[in-house]
Amino acid sequence: MPEQITGSFPVKRGLAEMLKGGVIMDVVTPEQAKIAEDAGAVAVMALERVPADIRRDGGVARMSDPDMIEGIKAAVSIPVMAKARIGHFVEAQILEALGVDFVDESEVLTPADETHHIDKFKFTVPFVCGATNIGEAMRRISEGAAMIRSKGEAGTGNVVEAVRHLRNILGDIRKIGQADSAELFEWAKANQAPLPLVQEIAETGKLPVPLFCAGGLATPADAALAMQLGAESVFVGSGIFKSDEPARRAAAIVEATTHFNDPQILAKVSRGLGAPMTGIGMDEINERYAERGW
Amino acid sequence: MQPEGSMMIGVLALQGAFASHQQRLTELGALTRQVRTPRDLAGVDALVMPGGESTTMSRLLTTSELFDPLGERIAGGMPVFGTCAGMILLATEVLEGRPDQRSYGAIDITVQRNGYGRQLDSFETDLVVPELGPDATPFHGVFIRAPRVTRVGEGVEILAHHHGEPVLLRQGTVSVASFHPELAGDHRLHALFLNSFSNSITSSITTQSENL
Numbered sequence: 001m002p003e004q005i006t007g008s009f010p011v012k013r014g015l016a017e018m019l020k021g022g023v024i025m026d027v028v029t030p031e032q033a034k035i036a037e038d039a040g041a042v043a044v045m046a047l048e049r050v051p052a053d054i055r056r057d058g059g060v061a062r063m064s065d066p067d068m069i070e071g072i073k074a075a076v077s078i079p080v081m082a083k084a085r086i087g088h089f090v091e092a093q094i095l096e097a098l099g100v101d102f103v104d105e106s107e108v109l110t111p112a113d114e115t116h117h118i119d120k121f122k123f124t125v126p127f128v129c130g131a132t133n134i135g136e137a138m139r140r141i142s143e144g145a146a147m148i149r150s151k152g153e154a155g156t157g158n159v160v161e162a163v164r165h166l167r168n169i170l171g172d173i174r175k176i177g178q179a180d181s182a183e184l185f186e187w188a189k190a191n192q193a194p195l196p197l198v199q200e201i202a203e204t205g206k207l208p209v210p211l212f213c214a215g216g217l218a219t220p221a222d223a224a225l226a227m228q229l230g231a232e233s234v235f236v237g238s239g240i241f242k243s244d245e246p247a248r249r250a251a252a253i254v255e256a257t258t259h260f261n262d263p264q265i266l267a268k269v270s271r272g273l274g275a276p277m278t279g280i281g282m283d284e285i286n287e288r289y290a291e292r293g294w
Numbered sequence: 295m296q297p298e299g300s301m302m303i304g305v306l307a308l309q310g311a312f313a314s315h316q317q318r319l320t321e322l323g324a325l326t327r328q329v330r331t332p333r334d335l336a337g338v339d340a341l342v343m344p345g346g347e348s349t350t351m352s353r354l355l356t357t358s359e360l361f362d363p364l365g366e367r368i369a370g371g372m373p374v375f376g377t378c379a380g381m382i383l384l385a386t387e388v389l390e391g392r393p394d395q396r397s398y399g400a401i402d403i404t405v406q407r408n409g410y411g412r413q414l415d416s417f418e419t420d421l422v423v424p425e426l427g428p429d430a431t432p433f434h435g436v437f438i439r440a441p442r443v444t445r446v447g448e449g450v451e452i453l454a455h456h457h458g459e460p461v462l463l464r465q466g467t468v469s470v471a472s473f474h475p476e477l478a479g480d481h482r483l484h485a486l487f488l489n490s491f492s493n494s495i496t497s498s499i500t501t502q503s504e505n506l
Contacts, residue, residue, distance in 0.1 A: 004419045006417045011416045011417060014477055017345075017477060018379075020313065039353075040353040040357075077408065125413065254353070258330060258354055
């Protein structure tokens with residue numbers, strides 16, 4: 001009998017590959033999870049409060065109640081993700097024990113460790129981590145992340161930070177591609193990243209794991225913007241269930257993510273969606289979640 | 295303009311691992327095109343249907359008005375190769391799918407969605423594929439929340455097994471895999487598909503491609 005290997009890096013990255021070109025939606029109840037699946041989501045992120053509410057309520061934000069995660073797992077057949085606090089490897093162990101398909105080590109929750117992220121190689125479940133620049137992205141990959149997403153600024157309905165982070169990461173990948181072999185040492189040193197990873201990015205012109213976009217997306221046009229900039233999928237958090245017509249908006253964002261390069265289709269799916277979430281400007285917020293993580 | 299006589303291989307690009315399939319095909323020298331609309335489908339000689347979420351793809355096939363035109367092409371004998379979610383979309387019967395999930399019934403098999411379990415059960419393993427030749431090394435299969443074949447109809451060839459269950463099958467011009475040949479860095483199954491209908495891909499690729 002041939003050996004059967006689980007939890008390897010190719011197997012973890014494999015699920016991230018399957019989520020490409022899709023929309024991952026934040027949901028807080030089994031009913032919302034059904035709406036997301038009906039609309040064509042490729043996965044749902046199960047959490048107790050969407051980031052807009054975490055921002056409003058304040059306090060410490062933690063991993064969700066296992067009962068709530070189980071309820072969402074039972075409601076849908078698509079992959080279910082859940083968030084653990086940065087550095088909180090026990091929350092991640094619990095999420096793995098619950099059988100979630102992906103763990104998001106997320107800056108949206110209150111960090112548990114201000115120096116260390118989770119050693120993600122110790123887990124069978126794959127991890128996604130946020131990044132604002134190439135250094136963070138490379139450090140998270142070297143800790144075992146199977147997917148990187150832009151952090152953006154969750155719960156704002158404002159895409160400006162996600163665009164900044166995507167451009168940071170993709171722009172630096174292009175610069176690394178132009179660097180000569182001696183300059184790659186400096187890229188590694190300046191970003192506290194392993195040299196072989198920098199060399200691999202220089203050679204292939206991309207990260208060794210999928211790069212998705214998250215943080216502030218609220219409209220089909222936002223999703224298509226992220227995709228045209230070079231994201232391979234999008235996460236939509238508060239943007240769907242804080243809008244007037246979640247089901248229609250969710251379906252429209254799914255179509256916009258597939259047809260991101262077709263303005264005729266984008267115009268069609270952007271009609272009649274009701275009001276989007278209100279959104280807030282970056283100068284109106286007290287705390288930037290994107291600054292969490294090291 | 296494509297060179298005369300060369301074939302255009304479409305890759306269904308509604309969602310999923312379409313870019314990796316396209317890369318494998320391009321490395322074999324094939325002309326490729328991403329297919330998202332009926333317009334993209336016109337002029338395509340064969341189609342790869344990638345892995346991803348079958349429920350998402352099924353829905354997007356409908357909203358993109360691609361479901362029926364694609365069904366007509368498959369019924370008309372266009373060669374198709376479906377992997378994972380692509381296999382689900384081509385099967386006659388889908389267990390544990392969504393009630394509104396549509397499939398083409400192009401290969402007479404029953405598949406159980408996520409039949410090998412959730413992501414924690416996803417795995418990689420070596421597969422023996424006799425069709426690749428008597429001396430061929432095993433093909434490395436990556437199974438991600440993979441569909442399980444629970445019934446094989448008459449006239450369906452089984453090209454590979456894993457633990458006694460079929461994982462690579464063919465019926466006429468329709469080939470399916472429950473795993474992801476596009477993720478293994480091995481071109482042999484893509485070459486096998488291209489060789490099944492095209493003379494422009496030389497047979498030598500089948501033996502060479504292992505070392506690409």
